[in-house]
Amino acid sequence: MxxxxxxxxxxxxxxxxxxxxxxxxxxxxxxxxxxxxxxxxxxxVGFMGKIRPPDSGLTGGMLVIDSVNIANGSIVVHVKNLDNVAVKISKIYIESFDGSLKLALTVKGAPVTVAAESFGTVRATLTESLDPGSYLIKVSGINAMVSYAIKLSSKVNGWLEGWKYRRIITITEQSGTTLTNYQVKITLTPANFDYGKAQSDGSDLRFTSEDGVTLLPYWIESWNYGGTSIIWVKVSEISASSKAYIYMYYGNSTVSSQSNPHQVFLFYDDFDDGDISDWSSIDATISAVVFDDKKCLKLEPLSTGAVFKHLAIPSATFSANRYIAEAYLYDDNPAGSLCVHYKDSDNWWGIELYNSKHIFRPYIGGTDQSWVYQTAGTTPTDQWYHFRVDVLPDHVNTYIDGTQVASWDIAAAYQFTGYNKVGLVEHVNYGPLYCDYLFVRKYASPEPTVSIGGEQTT
Missing domain, CATH: 1.10.20 (Histone, subunit A)
Known part of the structure; x- marks a missing residue:
């Protein structure tokens, strides 16, 4: 009017x-x-803006955002320069509609030049995830900024900057109990992983939570380039009878390994530092040695003392009433293995591997209870083997090289509380026993299943 x-x-x-x-x-x-x-x-104003290149002597160009695509941890912005001068783009900003800055992203190959009266594309890695909602996408160049409104109907996960490839890993909880800070075993083979796109020693492997950017602790137990490799990842939470998702990244030639078992497990020692000052012995000699090209702890029973109370015990404790102890062992003359459920020198459970038997032999109140339970099973001699013991308040399972050998329900007379350590035990006049590594992880039965998805790239 x-x-x-x-x-x-x-x-x-x-x-x-x-x-x-x-x-x-x-x-x-x-x-x-x-x-x-x-x-x-x-x-x-939401769709175009002026960008004036410095020292050009020209009036500047009008830039228009044609479209925006956000997916797979990346943002791609298609622009058109409407005027007769080239423009340079260096930044992409993502803002909430209230004006608060969500992300400031550097354009890949910045600055990217868009020629006069031409189309151009700029892209950047999302360093954080974006929740559903409305956002302003702003493209910054020289002396000006142009913006574009978008609405996300679903969450978009970020991408770990500097990595070319990733795969989503689906973890399905099977036990009906929510698992927290749980150690998940990842097995890589040529069928589910392209070794040719990773560093030859796996140093560029990284694992993140579902948001695509929050790093998770991991440990490479074994790496066989082009074959089968085993990695353990500590996952924050896996809800009962539900699925959890994490990402595995690879394809970065400039980074070093971040594998760290001490951040993954309840307890871990591999004796690689040659320091066993944090271990103590009972009626035994313990030493840090190199045996069969491995740095190990060596346990030699003394000829004195009780028959089955020659121990190596760490000072470190952990808190769990259900757990799994795993070790890589070698016994010259076997009649021992792991000491689990350790409370003190008078109360612990020993697993005696002797004469093709697995034997449950506890100490209760300072008394050797002898062979309480026994099961026929192969006892490796003069060779390395992987030994696993599932320890529950009232039950024990044992495995050698992945095969279950024994399963015992523990009578109330041999149960007690307050246990917080694992160690090694050997029979008098047997051994010596060598341990390459020993770790403790959380227990779940059945354990979660793991599925590795297809390769994504950015």
Missing amino acids: AVCNSQRVGVVSQSSRKGTHPVMAVLLLIGITVAASIIFYSFT
Whole structure:
């Protein structure tokens, strides 16, 4: 209405003495022009902006965002330069509609030049995940910024910057109990992993939570380039009877390994530092040695003392009433293995591997309970073997090289609380026993299943 009024008073009638003064008419016309410009700017501000290259001597170009695509941990912005000067783009900003800055991302290959009167594409890695909602995407160049409104209907996960490839890993909880800080075993083979795109020693492996950017602790137990490799990852939470998702990244030639078992397990020692000052012995000699090209702890029973109380016990403790102890062992003359459920020197459970038997032999109240339970099973001699013991308050399972050998329900007379360590035990006049590594992880039965998805790239 104001514009109409201004247009009317801006027309001066020579036959009327009550017309508007010519100067006033000009001022009103200027006002109309400014108002129209403001209306046009308000309509277009979300879609285009001026970018002036420095030192070009040119007037600058008008840049338009044509489309935005956010997926797979990346944002891709397609732009068009409408004017006759080239522009350079260096940043992509993602803001909430309230004006708060969510992400400031450096464009890949920045600055990216968009030629005059041409289309261009800029892209960046999402360093954080984006929740569903509305956002302003702003593209920054020289001296100006242009923005574009988008709405995400679902969450978009970020991407670990610097890595070329990733795979989603689906973990399915099977026990009906929510698992927290649980150690998940990942097995890589040529069927589910392209070794040729990773460093030859696996140093560029990284694992993140479902958001794609929060790093998770991991340990490479074994790495066989082009074959079968085993990695353990500590996952924050796996809800009961549900699925959890993590990402495995690879394809970065400049990084070093972050494998760290001490961050993954309840307890871990591999004796690689040659320091066993944090271990103690009972009626035994313990030493850090190199045996069969492995750095180990060596346990030699003394000829004195009780028959089955020659121990190596760490000072470190852990808290778990159900757990799994795993070790890599070698016994010259076997009649021992792991000491589990250790509370003190008078109360612990020993697993005696002797004469093709697995024997449950506990100490209760300082008394050797002898062979409480026994099961026939192969006892490796003069060779390395992987030994696993599932320890529950009232039950024990044993495995050698992945095959279950024994399963015992423990009678109430041999149960007690307050246990917080694992160690090694050997029979008098047997051994010596060598341990390459020993670790303790959380227990779940059945254990979660793991599925490795297809390769994604950015």
